[in-house]
Amino acid sequence: MSIPPLYDTFLIREPLRDDPFAVTHNPSDIPTLIDVYSKSIIHFTERKRERAVERLQYELALLYTREQKWKKALRCLMSVYEGSSWRREGWWNLLGLLREQVTDVAKMCGDAEAVLRAEWEGLCDCFPKKLKANYDFTKCLDGIKNISSKPKVVVKAEESVSCLSTTFGFGSSQGNVGELLPVQVVITSHAQASTAPIVLSHILISFHGGLQDVKIEHQARETPPSTSSRRPDVHDVTLSPGSITSDHCSPGASNRKCLVGTCDLAFSPGTAKALSFNLIAKDPGVIRVHNITSGLETDSFSLGHVVSDAEYMHQLDFWLASPGGTSRRAAGNKGLNEIRIYPKPPKVRIGLPLKKEYLTDESVSMEVEITNEEDDDVEVTLEARFLGQADLVPVWTWITDETPSSSSEDPLNDKQSTSASELRLGRITQSASHKVKAAFMAKSIPTETVLEIKALYHILGEPDTPISKVLIHEVIFDRPFEANNDFQPCIDPEPWPSYFDTHDSNEEDEPAQGLRQIWQSNTRLASFATEPLVIEHVELEVLDVREDTICNISNISAIPNPTPNAITISPKDFHETQFQITTQ
Secondary structure, three states, X not given: OEOXXXXXXXXXXXXXXXXXXXXXXXXXXXXXXXXXXXXXXXXXXXXXXXXXXXXXXXXXXXXXXXXXXXXXXXXXXXXXXXHOHHHHHOOHHHHHHHHHHHHHHHHHHOOHHHHHHHHHHHOEOOOOXXXXXXXXXXXXXXXXXXXXXXXXXXXXXXXXXXXXXXXXXXXXXXXXXXXXXXXXXXXXXOEOOOEOOEEOOEXXXXXXXXXXXXXXXXXXXXOOOOOOOOOOEEEEOOOEEEEEOOOOOOOOOOOEEEEEEEEOOEEOOOOEEEEEEEEEOOOOEEEEEEEEEEEEEOOOOEEEEEEOOHHHHOOOEEEEEEOOEEEEEEOOXXXXXXXXXXXXXXXXXXXXXXXXXXXXXXXXXXXXXXXXXXXXXXXXXXXXXXXXXXXXXXXXXXEOOOOOOOOOOOHHHXXXXXXXXXXXXXXXXXXXXXXXXXXXXXXXXXXXXXXXXXXXXXXXXXXXXXXXXXXXXXXXXXXXXXXXXXXXXXXXXXXXXXXXXXXXXXXXXXXXXXXXXXXEEEEEEEEOOOOOXXXXXXXXXXOOOOOOOOEEEEEOOOOOOOOOOOEEXXXXXXXXXXXXXXXX
């Protein structure tokens, strides 16, 4: 061991123990130094001296390199390279030097995966040292021996720097089931200017929610790509049903259904592409992106770059192709990474000529019209009911066309009727309408209720997506009028009977012989209806009378109508009827 003449060993420790980095080591001293470094790493790790540990690990890796212990050297270098503070603090000069050493040692070890990870990061323009001209990443494994099988590597964007950035955005913050959702993926190349274009084999997008996975495969094109990354080239991608095969570079991928499209996935340094396509959600809820995998497949290796963190996929602009170039639509601070899907708005219209107010004991019939405004034929089932207490609300009745109509004026007897609240209409073609008759009889008690008519249907091309259209209508059942009675006595024009005349008889048919009394009742009818009413008959009813009393009631009103048995009363008007009551 050669010791520089810098220390007085009589007063202080030996240089080996004070500053080992100032000592030039002989090969025979390396095992001792390795032991000292290993113990020092343990000591500083316990004291949580992160930077000291990283420096010692780096120096230990250099010692293993001198000993040609490549695997141990690679293990020390990778511990510093992957999780050190150098990466978090952005010390790209040190990290670039360390990356080159990782590549050299990994090649000596025959560790193809470590070489791929280091070389993939080396493409990024954040490293000061530039790569040679026309550097081709696909040939980074050339010259490495003892590769037993084709390496497959997954690089996570959250744990490394990458020459490609991938962002994702929906065209809007909300949508509906069954409607087109515009979607866009923007891939930007941050590779060093001297490197060859990166050609991806596919891009796989997985979602949380009710969307199928999307796979965009590479298809070369003749036109050269744009050389500016400020405004990406917008490419419209047409998707068709397909499947995802099991792939190590696409985590979670298996033999399942997906949507497949094609696009040119060659990215020259500094270029960007916006891939736009449309999706259709089948279920309501919130949809988010699970991850985006950019796959690179060659004959010698497979590499997948996975973006899972929403921060890395955050896209603030939605790019649009315009005649003058590329324009953008800002999304605000929230970005476009998620979308809320609402149930599909029904396009089947229910036409119901229903009034807000009806009269008690009124027989009502109407015609319900169902119009299909969807873009395809639909299968429709109708349901109707009055909400409320069963003995206070009427029963809705559908009138079918199974039997010919009769001469009866009652709508419930015109045709075959059913009291069931459900009626299957069947198929209604696009832009067509179907009419069905219905009726109900109002109860005698005034009440307020709600009529609910629901059209349950599905589009013929989407039988697994039920849609409902609900029509709610408030209905009031009120009395047609109110009666006020004015009861007063009258003078009997007949002479009074003589109390001196006696007549004994036990026959039941013998007329009453008691004192006769005459009363007059003036009944005033006030209309509460909103339209004229025809009163066919007015009658005063006796609720109770003694067994030995005779009571006769007669209508003494002068009816001005031409028809003596009909009275027409206007809304908010009144009519007076006089009755004479004779008791004896």
